[in-house]
Amino acid sequence: MIRTLDLDALQQRLAGTLLQDWAADLPGQLDAKLAVGHGDLERWSAAVNALPPLQPAQIELAQRFLLDGPCDEAARAALKTALQGLIPWRKGPFELFGVHVDTEWRSDWKWSRVAPHLDLRGRRVLDVGCGNGYYQWRMLGAGADSVVGIDPNWLFFCQFLAMKRFLPELPAWHLPLALEELPPRLEGFDTVFSMGVLYHRRSPIDHLFDLKDCLRRGGELVLETLVVEGDAQQVLMPEDRYAQMRNVWFLPSVPALELWLRRAGFVDVRCVDVSYTSVEEQRSTEWMRFQSLPEFLDPADHSRTIEGLPAPARAVLIARKP
Numbered sequence: 001m002i003r004t005l006d007l008d009a010l011q012q013r014l015a016g017t018l019l020q021d022w023a024a025d026l027p028g029q030l031d032a033k034l035a036v037g038h039g040d041l042e043r044w045s046a047a048v049n050a051l052p053p054l055q056p057a058q059i060e061l062a063q064r065f066l067l068d069g070p071c072d073e074a075a076r077a078a079l080k081t082a083l084q085g086l087i088p089w090r091k092g093p094f095e096l097f098g099v100h101v102d103t104e105w106r107s108d109w110k111w112s113r114v115a116p117h118l119d120l121r122g123r124r125v126l127d128v129g130c131g132n133g134y135y136q137w138r139m140l141g142a143g144a145d146s147v148v149g150i151d152p153n154w155l156f157f158c159q160f161l162a163m164k165r166f167l168p169e170l171p172a173w174h175l176p177l178a179l180e181e182l183p184p185r186l187e188g189f190d191t192v193f194s195m196g197v198l199y200h201r202r203s204p205i206d207h208l209f210d211l212k213d214c215l216r217r218g219g220e221l222v223l224e225t226l227v228v229e230g231d232a233q234q235v236l237m238p239e240d241r242y243a244q245m246r247n248v249w250f251l252p253s254v255p256a257l258e259l260w261l262r263r264a265g266f267v268d269v270r271c272v273d274v275s276y277t278s279v280e281e282q283r284s285t286e287w288m289r290f291q292s293l294p295e296f297l298d299p300a301d302h303s304r305t306i307e308g309l310p311a312p313a314r315a316v317l318i319a320r321k322p
Helices: 007-014 020-036 041-049 073-084 107-117 134-141 154-166 204-214 254-263
Strands: 058-060 066-068 094-096 099-101 124-128 146-150 172-175 189-195 215-227 267-276 301-305 313-320
Touching: 007 020, 041 073, 041 154, 073 099, 107 134, 107 215, 107 267, 107 313, 124 134, 124 204, 134 146, 134 172, 134 189, 154 172, 189 204, 204 215, 204 254, 215 254, 254 267, 254 313
Parallel strands: 066 094, 124 146, 124 189, 146 172, 189 215
Antiparallel strands: 058 066, 094 099, 215 313, 267 313
């Protein structure tokens, strides 16, 4: 599966940049990760390998993720079966040769809130906590030069490889790594995304410093996370679960988050969007059959979670490394 990643192409892409030495070390690092692997990795790999050899005649990444081209009913059935072998699908949706992967999240809605505030043309991008890579493809559709995503989840890695099968030449790579596994002070990316990650970090300020270390001078951070209402001193720390998630630590107000970013050394900090997550944006589907947001909200009051906390609101902030 490492060959599917085409690390040679990544190394060539990063040759002569500050990321060159890191790229050279990646094959050994990923071999070590694969040696540990995951109990379901063989099954997920088999699903990727079962994908029919379809060639997209139409590729649309700017307005949505859509691949289309010649595909008979037998191939379409094989495609759907293989993709269903990678359930649950969280981020999307994906349209592939007439198969609609209706993911838990309408990630295209989030992207429509983020993208108008960015200019990714010609930029080298790092997507931290990239999930299955949905946003990486949309970043390329927005003109990014190249996109590297990192996420240690092996299922998400395989879901990315499924899409990469049909788009092998595009400059997007998914590495099954956590941010902490990157070398310190990479300072080689023009834009770094952290979307839906900060509230999972026990030390959110350290996360901001780590993100800054990945950016070149003058580079841009795009941060999207859960927030609450309040002033610069308002931060919510759940007693236990938040919307049934155990690993949620800090939900700051927007002014508090802006303060955190400034204390971490960012400048030109601005909030460009705040929105409440609706039960239409996050829900169970045929492709993600577990409980989702409708079950995590108070059934009598959707402004509160089932634990009685404020319902999920998400903010997008953009900041620059001086």
